[in-house]
Amino acid sequence: MKLQLSCVVQGRSRLGVLKGLGRTGQHSLEVPGCLLHTQLGTVPHLTQDTLHTMSNLPSVSQVTLSHIAEHQEALEEFKDGFRKFAGLHDTVLYCSLHDPATPCPTGHTTSKTVSVWGSGGRIELTVAKFMALQKTVQPDWYQSMADGETWPKNTSRKRVRKSVDRSLAHLDECLLVHHKSQELESVEVFGVVEGGDILEERLRSARETAKRPVAGFCLDGLQTGCMDQALRTQLITAVTTELPEDKPRLLQGVGRPDEVLACVEAGVDLFESFFPFQVTERGCALSFSFHISPELAVPALDEERDTAGEALQNGDLSLDDQTQMTSFEINLKDERYRDDFRPVVEGCGCYCCKNHQRAYLHHLLVTNEMLAGVLLMIHNTTHYHAFFGALREALANDEMDLLKRRVLGERKD
Amino acid sequence: MLFTLILFRVLLSALTKYPVSRKGRKTRKTKLPLHKHTPSGKRGDDIRPKPPLHVTCSTWLLPESCEADVNTSENIMSLKKALSAASPLTLRIVAECPVTKARACDLILPHSAVSTPVFMPVGTQGTMKGITVDQLEGLGCQICLGNTYHLGMRPGPDLIEKANGLHGFMNWKRNLLTDSGGFQMVSLVKLSEVTEEGVKFKSPYDGKEILLSPEKSIDIQNSLGSDIMMQLDDVISSTLKGPRVEEAMHRSIRWLDRCIAANKNPDKQNLFAIIQGGLNVELRKACLDEMTQRDVPGFAIGGLSGGEEKNDFWRMVTLSTDHLPREKPRYLMGVGYPVDLVVCVALGCDMFDCVFPTRTARFGSALVPWGSLQIKHNQYAKDFQPIDPDCQCPTCFRHSRAYLHALFKSDTAATHHVTIHNIAYQLTLMLSVRRSIVEGRFPEFIQTFMKRMFPSRDQYPGWAVDALASVNVTLE
Numbered sequence: 001m002k003l004q005l006s007c008v009v010q011g012r013s014r015l016g017v018l019k020g021l022g023r024t025g026q027h028s029l030e031v032p033g034c035l036l037h038t039q040l041g042t043v044p045h046l047t048q049d050t051l052h053t054m055s056n057l058p059s060v061s062q063v064t065l066s067h068i069a070e071h072q073e074a075l076e077e078f079k080d081g082f083r084k085f086a087g088l089h090d091t092v093l094y095c096s097l098h099d100p101a102t103p104c105p106t107g108h109t110t111s112k113t114v115s116v117w118g119s120g121g122r123i124e125l126t127v128a129k130f131m132a133l134q135k136t137v138q139p140d141w142y143q144s145m146a147d148g149e150t151w152p153k154n155t156s157r158k159r160v161r162k163s164v165d166r167s168l169a170h171l172d173e174c175l176l177v178h179h180k181s182q183e184l185e186s187v188e189v190f191g192v193v194e195g196g197d198i199l200e201e202r203l204r205s206a207r208e209t210a211k212r213p214v215a216g217f218c219l220d221g222l223q224t225g226c227m228d229q230a231l232r233t234q235l236i237t238a239v240t241t242e243l244p245e246d247k248p249r250l251l252q253g254v255g256r257p258d259e260v261l262a263c264v265e266a267g268v269d270l271f272e273s274f275f276p277f278q279v280t281e282r283g284c285a286l287s288f289s290f291h292i293s294p295e296l297a298v299p300a301l302d303e304e305r306d307t308a309g310e311a312l313q314n315g316d317l318s319l320d321d322q323t324q325m326t327s328f329e330i331n332l333k334d335e336r337y338r339d340d341f342r343p344v345v346e347g348c349g350c351y352c353c354k355n356h357q358r359a360y361l362h363h364l365l366v367t368n369e370m371l372a373g374v375l376l377m378i379h380n381t382t383h384y385h386a387f388f389g390a391l392r393e394a395l396a397n398d399e400m401d402l403l404k405r406r407v408l409g410e411r412k413d
Numbered sequence: 414m415l416f417t418l419i420l421f422r423v424l425l426s427a428l429t430k431y432p433v434s435r436k437g438r439k440t441r442k443t444k445l446p447l448h449k450h451t452p453s454g455k456r457g458d459d460i461r462p463k464p465p466l467h468v469t470c471s472t473w474l475l476p477e478s479c480e481a482d483v484n485t486s487e488n489i490m491s492l493k494k495a496l497s498a499a500s501p502l503t504l505r506i507v508a509e510c511p512v513t514k515a516r517a518c519d520l521i522l523p524h525s526a527v528s529t530p531v532f533m534p535v536g537t538q539g540t541m542k543g544i545t546v547d548q549l550e551g552l553g554c555q556i557c558l559g560n561t562y563h564l565g566m567r568p569g570p571d572l573i574e575k576a577n578g579l580h581g582f583m584n585w586k587r588n589l590l591t592d593s594g595g596f597q598m599v600s601l602v603k604l605s606e607v608t609e610e611g612v613k614f615k616s617p618y619d620g621k622e623i624l625l626s627p628e629k630s631i632d633i634q635n636s637l638g639s640d641i642m643m644q645l646d647d648v649i650s651s652t653l654k655g656p657r658v659e660e661a662m663h664r665s666i667r668w669l670d671r672c673i674a675a676n677k678n679p680d681k682q683n684l685f686a687i688i689q690g691g692l693n694v695e696l697r698k699a700c701l702d703e704m705t706q707r708d709v710p711g712f713a714i715g716g717l718s719g720g721e722e723k724n725d726f727w728r729m730v731t732l733s734t735d736h737l738p739r740e741k742p743r744y745l746m747g748v749g750y751p752v753d754l755v756v757c758v759a760l761g762c763d764m765f766d767c768v769f770p771t772r773t774a775r776f777g778s779a780l781v782p783w784g785s786l787q788i789k790h791n792q793y794a795k796d797f798q799p800i801d802p803d804c805q806c807p808t809c810f811r812h813s814r815a816y817l818h819a820l821f822k823s824d825t826a827a828t829h830h831v832t833i834h835n836i837a838y839q840l841t842l843m844l845s846v847r848r849s850i851v852e853g854r855f856p857e858f859i860q861t862f863m864k865r866m867f868p869s870r871d872q873y874p875g876w877a878v879d880a881l882a883s884v885n886v887t888l889e
């Protein structure tokens with residue numbers, strides 16, 4: 001894995017390509033970019049046929065141990081790794097610990113273990129078990145085991161310090177096993193930067209992690225809902241100055257377009273794409289504009305967008321609020337779409353928008369039909385990845401301010 | 414669109430396009446005696462009677478040559494014939510089984526041709542259970558169902574009409590069949606009441622009293638724009654006996670006439686009659702007698718597959734096909750279990766529908782030539798072969814039983830995978846049936862099919878053995 005930066009805008013926003021991905025190194029991923037969010041290797045609601053109606057999908061799929069751990073026995077017997085097990089052929093596989101779309105309960109982390117929640121309940125992982133899993137999953141790259149339980153409000157300084165210490169210890173242990181395992185020879189490890197909302201702990205975690213032989217960094221404990229964007233920006237800015245420039249930084253648990261923009265400006269390279277999934281699950285469709293040239297902008301959306309809760313603009317969400325609609329989407333269940341025969345987003349080239357109308361999606365949603373999830377997932381995923389494309393283009397053309405104005409609309413924040 | 418879909422379609426079209434040489438058919442024609450159940454009629458490619466004159470859509474008048482008859486008693490029948498001559502349906506009999514009553518036809522409908530025998534998947538709410546229309550088309554589906562009751566309630570006929578009918582609303586380019594709404598009303602709505610006027614019921618959405626009359630049902634189906642509409646019939650439980658059965662039969666005939674009169678689009682939408690009469694031979698015959706005098710483009714066999722004894726079921730089916738005109742399609746409503754399909758094709762039915770393959774997919778039940786496979790059961794957790802190693806569907810092409818088993822715990826896409834497989838299974842089964850009829854080896858097909866489906870002969874259902882024996886197939 002090699003990060004090739006083509007430019008760094010205003011000292012922090014980085015534009016480039018992550019090269020040499022996959023076993024044979026033939027894959028690459030543009031940054032700022034995002035991974036393809038999956039549940040057990042499947043983009044929620046989609047089969048390979050519906051998934052591949054989309055072009056320009058990210059070359060990296062994210063799977064999480066919270067979904068995989070309970071199938072360890074089957075995978076062990078299968079022997080050929082998760083990618084083949086899931087019928088995925090041509091994708092780079094990144095394996096993380098938790099599913100960013102479902103926050104996991106706290107209070108089960110010990111000094112030697114972390115827990116993941118699958119469909120059958122909690123599974124406790126020691127480093128040994130964690131590494132045994134990685135050996136059966138055989139990802140191209142994985143996140144080191146880490147204690148990220150600093151996100152609840154009012155987490156004590158002591159607990160934050162403990163999470164940094166434990167995560168470093170887990171990393172060392174993981175690396176030890178990793179280097180002794182032949183089957184993980186060409187697999188990359190990302191170290192996890194913890195530190196809650198305490199600047200010194202963040203810096204300590206970043207500096208120490210950077211000393212280890214890792215390919216890149218996961219920034220954990222900064223997810224939407226546990227702090228406002230101002231603090232998040234401040235912490236990420238401080239952390240990224242401590243991290244080597246030639247290694248990628250993946251921010252966990254942040255996906256809202258406004259937050260993505262701010263975090264890119266703070267120096268983040270990679271995001272997880274769970275946000276379009278969350279939007280789909282609440283029956284909504286992403287509709288925010290990110291086209292810089294005015295003729296491509298979507299003027300009709302402004303009147304619709306203002307229906308989303310104003311309170312959500314302030315960035316001080318609690319985690320529960322992640323199920324609530326944001327100003328970047330429209331609620332197709334709303335009666336106003338009953339006889340709206342326009343596509344979800346005019347000019348969108350996705351399968352949903354090319355073939356179906358809002359009225360049909362409205363009907364599928366009110367009748368609880370499963371096709372609603374399929375079509376919304378296709379549109380939302382397409383829209384979200386196109387937003388990242390626009391983001392890279394804006395960086396290349398030095399038009400970030402224009403893009404921000406477009407995405408954030410009339411908001412003054 | 415996609416490799417797997419394309420591959421699957423190529424395979425399917427290879428199945429459909431077996432050569433039927435004109436010569437071969439001619440030989441069979443001379444060799445075989447007319448089936449004893451075959452009503453008189455010319456054999457040939459297009460067996461639908463040719464109109465005396467070309468009737469254009471713009472002039473719904475009697476052809477000139479019939480003008481002399483205008484004031485005679487024949488008037489009504491001539492008018493009906495003239496209208497039906499222009500009905501938007503053509504049935505070409507491609508082959509008839511020399512042993513059983515099975516037949517393979519090309520059914521030409523407004524949106525595309527349909528190869529029969531055909532299984533029609535049910536898309537109740539204007540969608541096929543999480544499958545996109547492209548996927549459904551990729552599976553080779555040529556016709557599917559929509560439910561008038563559900564669609565009439567939500568989103569309502571006006572909205573669907575505005576969206577250019579159900580085809581436009583769901584963006585389905587091939588054929589659609591809609592039911593009358595009566596069946597759902599009687600089975601889903603507790604407080605429904607049947608009078609001569611129609612079916613009265615309280616809307617489950619706003620409690621308003623609604624009357625579904627034959628005219629209303631056709632009105633809604635006209636708005637939906639389906640290629641085949643079903644008449645409103647007086648639905649009763651298939652196990653009911655006594656005078657109510659007779660009343661329902663007679664009423665269904667009267668309602669058929671009202672439906673025919675109410676159809677605003679006879680040039681674009683076909684109206685099928687539904688044969689009633691419960692399990693009573695005389696009533697069935699009477700109904701067949703009356704309804705076949707109406708010149709409708711096709712017939713459905715109704716009032717069955719509602720929990721009656723299978724012995725009664727198949728006798729009513731075979732009685733019906735004995736009396737239905739050879740040149741019109743026969744649709745057996747609500748039948749879709751693989752064994753039932755094969756037996757009822759042998760009894761002479763062309764079209765089938767059932768929610769079973771899509772409904773059962775939701776519970777992880779995958780259809781296979783040896784029955785079904787409960788993918789959620791733990792025995793499949795480490796089973797790395799596809800659902801059916803011989804199946805060519807996109808699911809079996811890519812995924813193992815073990816992966817699907819695991820995915821059922823995480824995501825609804827698991828259901829979609831099994832739904833796709835099950836629809837593919839049903840469609841492929843019917844294509845294999847068709848091919849065997851065309852190639853003159855349907856009786857052999859039945860033997861092989863039954864041997865694969867049941868572990869031993871003594872497990873063959875008695876009714877299927879009897880039904881097949883009645884059409885000269887003795888199971889080995």
Ligand SMILES: [Zn+2]
Nearest residue numbers: 348350353379
């Ligand atoms: Zn779209």
Ligand SMILES: [Zn+2]
Nearest residue numbers: 804806809834
């Ligand atoms: Zn299959």
